[in-house]
Amino acid sequence: MDNGVKNIILVGVGGQGIILASEVLSEVALAAGYDVRKSEVHGMAQRGGSVSSHVRIGKEVKSPLIEKGKADIMLAFEKVEGLRSCDYLADGATIIMNDAEIIPPTVSLGMGEYPRNVPERLRDMGFKLIPVPARDLAKQAGTAKAANVVLLATMASLLDIDQDLWIQVVKRRVPKKFIDVNMEAFRLGYEASKA
Amino acid sequence: MPATKKMMTGDEAVARGAWEAGVRVAAAYPGTPSTEVLENIALYDEIYAEWSPNEKVALEVAGNAAIAGVRAIAAMKHVGLNVAADPLMTLSYTGIGRGLVIVCADDPGMHSSQNEQDNRYYGKFAKIPMFEPVNSQEALDMTRKAFEISEEYDTPVLIRLTTRVCHGKSPVTLGERIEVETKEFERNTAKYVMIPGHARKRHVFVEERSIRLKELSETIEYNRIIKGSSDVGIITSGIASQYTIEVMPDANFLILGMTNPLPEKKIRDFAKGFGKVFIVEELEPYLEEHVRMFGVEAVGKEVLPRCGELNPEIIRKGLTGEEFASPRVPEDIPIPMRPPVLCPGCPHRGFFHIARKNKLFVTGDIGCYTLSVLPPLAMMDTCICMGASISGAIGFAKAFEDQPGKKVIAALGDSTFMHSGLTGLMDTVYNKANVITCVLDNRTTAMTGHQEHPGTGFTIKGEPTHKVDIAEVAKALGVEHVYEVDPYDLEETDRVMKTCLDVVGPCVIVVKRACALKVRDADFALSVIKQDKCKKCGNCLTIGCPAIIKKGDVYLIDRGMCYGCGICRQVCPFDAIEAIEDVQ
Numbered sequence: 174m175d176n177g178v179k180n181i182i183l184v185g186v187g188g189q190g191i192i193l194a195s196e197v198l199s200e201v202a203l204a205a206g207y208d209v210r211k212s213e214v215h216g217m218a219q220r221g222g223s224v225s226s227h228v229r230i231g232k233e234v235k236s237p238l239i240e241k242g243k244a245d246i247m248l249a250f251e252k253v254e255g256l257r258s259c260d261y262l263a264d265g266a267t268i269i270m271n272d273a274e275i276i277p278p279t280v281s282l283g284m285g286e287y288p289r290n291v292p293e294r295l296r297d298m299g300f301k302l303i304p305v306p307a308r309d310l311a312k313q314a315g316t317a318k319a320a321n322v323v324l325l326a327t328m329a330s331l332l333d334i335d336q337d338l339w340i341q342v343v344k345r346r347v348p349k350k351f352i353d354v355n356m357e358a359f360r361l362g363y364e365a366s367k368a
Numbered sequence: 369m370p371a372t373k374k375m376m377t378g379d380e381a382v383a384r385g386a387w388e389a390g391v392r393v394a395a396a397y398p399g400t401p402s403t404e405v406l407e408n409i410a411l412y413d414e415i416y417a418e419w420s421p422n423e424k425v426a427l428e429v430a431g432n433a434a435i436a437g438v439r440a441i442a443a444m445k446h447v448g449l450n451v452a453a454d455p456l457m458t459l460s461y462t463g464i465g466r467g468l469v470i471v472c473a474d475d476p477g478m479h480s481s482q483n484e485q486d487n488r489y490y491g492k493f494a495k496i497p498m499f500e501p502v503n504s505q506e507a508l509d510m511t512r513k514a515f516e517i518s519e520e521y522d523t524p525v526l527i528r529l530t531t532r533v534c535h536g537k538s539p540v541t542l543g544e545r546i547e548v549e550t551k552e553f554e555r556n557t558a559k560y561v562m563i564p565g566h567a568r569k570r571h572v573f574v575e576e577r578s579i580r581l582k583e584l585s586e587t588i589e590y591n592r593i594i595k596g597s598s599d600v601g602i603i604t605s606g607i608a609s610q611y612t613i614e615v616m617p618d619a620n621f622l623i624l625g626m627t628n629p630l631p632e633k634k635i636r637d638f639a640k641g642f643g644k645v646f647i648v649e650e651l652e653p654y655l656e657e658h659v660r661m662f663g664v665e666a667v668g669k670e671v672l673p674r675c676g677e678l679n680p681e682i683i684r685k686g687l688t689g690e691e692f693a694s695p696r697v698p699e700d701i702p703i704p705m706r707p708p709v710l711c712p713g714c715p716h717r718g719f720f721h722i723a724r725k726n727k728l729f730v731t732g733d734i735g736c737y738t739l740s741v742l743p744p745l746a747m748m749d750t751c752i753c754m755g756a757s758i759s760g761a762i763g764f765a766k767a768f769e770d771q772p773g774k775k776v777i778a779a780l781g782d783s784t785f786m787h788s789g790l791t792g793l794m795d796t797v798y799n800k801a802n803v804i805t806c807v808l809d810n811r812t813t814a815m816t817g818h819q820e821h822p823g824t825g826f827t828i829k830g831e832p833t834h835k836v837d838i839a840e841v842a843k844a845l846g847v848e849h850v851y852e853v854d855p856y857d858l859e860e861t862d863r864v865m866k867t868c869l870d871v872v873g874p875c876v877i878v879v880k881r882a883c884a885l886k887v888r889d890a891d892f893a894l895s896v897i898k899q900d901k902c903k904k905c906g907n908c909l910t911i912g913c914p915a916i917i918k919k920g921d922v923y924l925i926d927r928g929m930c931y932g933c934g935i936c937r938q939v940c941p942f943d944a945i946e947a948i949e950d951v952q
Binding site: 175176186187196199200203208209210211212213214220221222223235236237238239240241242253254256257259260276277278279280281282283284285286287288294298 | 681
């Protein structure tokens, strides 16, 4: 915590649904009566670049950026992106990590190496790591495309905000014909942190 | 019952503020981080909104609408204001009939720009009032207020934002729209026609106006003091103020929201309580230099950087010396870079592969195709500003005159061509330059998010309209050798390129293929690498397609990412890449 403010950082690769997740999170927090600030960097996301979004929730929040070493929770949609931004995390913070590995072109071209055993290495650094096989759980719910809702739900389970608010906002944000699938994806993701 | 709050970006909030203020005309050219201002304004039926070919046109459209009697707004990024600077400087002299607001979005840290110039100097240079919102609520409130001030003081007003305010979200309380009666336009040549005799008198008016604006700055609510418990005094503005409030919660703050003119008296009175004041601002020591000029001892760039954006940890280090212990990741763990790349199926890939094959020098321009500078394509020699490709190629060709082995081509996109390519192309004909202009026509303004432009055939509101034909424009300008090629057809593109390289004189190649992100449901056959034929030569990797992956020593194509452009199939010297007919 940081002066009573909860700091959540969301990271991943363009196209995975990070921005949508941070939108839902900030809308839910606002609906729950908190002051919220959110930052994101647009533009490079569609071209396969790294994406990150900071969401800060509290009674009074000013900065949209989390200070390094002060994030309470990281929602990592992809493994190496989680590693890349771990300096933002407070000691012993919680990382919810999707099991996706998206190989950057620099690696395919031989200009870099994809790190191995990312979750274990992050545990060695003192972080609490919750692995989530989001794609598998989403498929169980009905479609791999709901993976971002699964991850969102795992994060929701760690925050002190009424589950109903989350469900209301998610329902508003997903296409109507896929509400049931996304509700199931949400349920599975919510339970994942307890596993 | 509390008023409804909504999470909004700074850009959305400016758009909302313009709508609430009764704006009737809005014009802009896309540019990160300002693009969403006009995109959101266009959602309101009451406002005429246009993508102009460039920012100069946009400000001339909005500025003259304001002169003719309706509230108007123009939006652009920082380098865009360079393009609009000509009308800006003289609109300051003419003033307006109804309010005119110019929204300028700077990009400290250059998240997607070619420089990080500090456009606060434009407010001062043009002698117009300037406001800097710290969050989205202020962005909305200041936009509304700016129209009132514009009319009260007969001046354009500059609202200056930066990326973290434009694209950051914070809660906003929404208001209602006021309808503003059109002000009847009557001929007033002394005010609006700036021949020297008239302009001399208007300059005197501008100086008198500056004095009155200085008085406003002393009392306006946006320049506010937050008292703290410590003995530290900080003067700050913009998003940096928000970081600093959290890093130094006990300090005393003077937050400046109106930063031209600056409130000299307020600054001196604030500083009296402290031996020296800290100045926390991004980029240039704009505030710092003024504060010193007012006789106050200030510490700013001595402890904070001029390059890059600020953030809480940089400010903490500068003001307190405390440094965050980083990096935490042990050295033995590799963290590969993930830069943005050309998408699978991008037409630019085929074109730059052929340019590379012909060993050409490329004067480039601004758009997605600028990414071709990165390895493995690595095919761009200059990129300076919008339109510099064609005129730059003329300069290069002249310099290379005695070196016949060196050939230069200009490469720019269709939107860039509309923006500022025509004058350069005209110069290649008029002054007989040996330059091949390649217009990469992917039928959209791609990098900023697929906006329309005069060559797409649609307005911002989706209405069909005349579509500029680039090849016809080239012919009309007098270019005799004009070709159109499909960059998915490498052989044809190469043939045309070689034909043009043999011509002495200007050529134009219109490289036509729609952006892969715009045509998502294209029916192309995907590609697959046949492992029994693959000789592992690595040639396919040299086109830099993210769908082609090397795992160990096996070359694969990610079927989920493959677009089916077929460029890799043409590049493999062993015909080991084939089209798959049935797609799962």
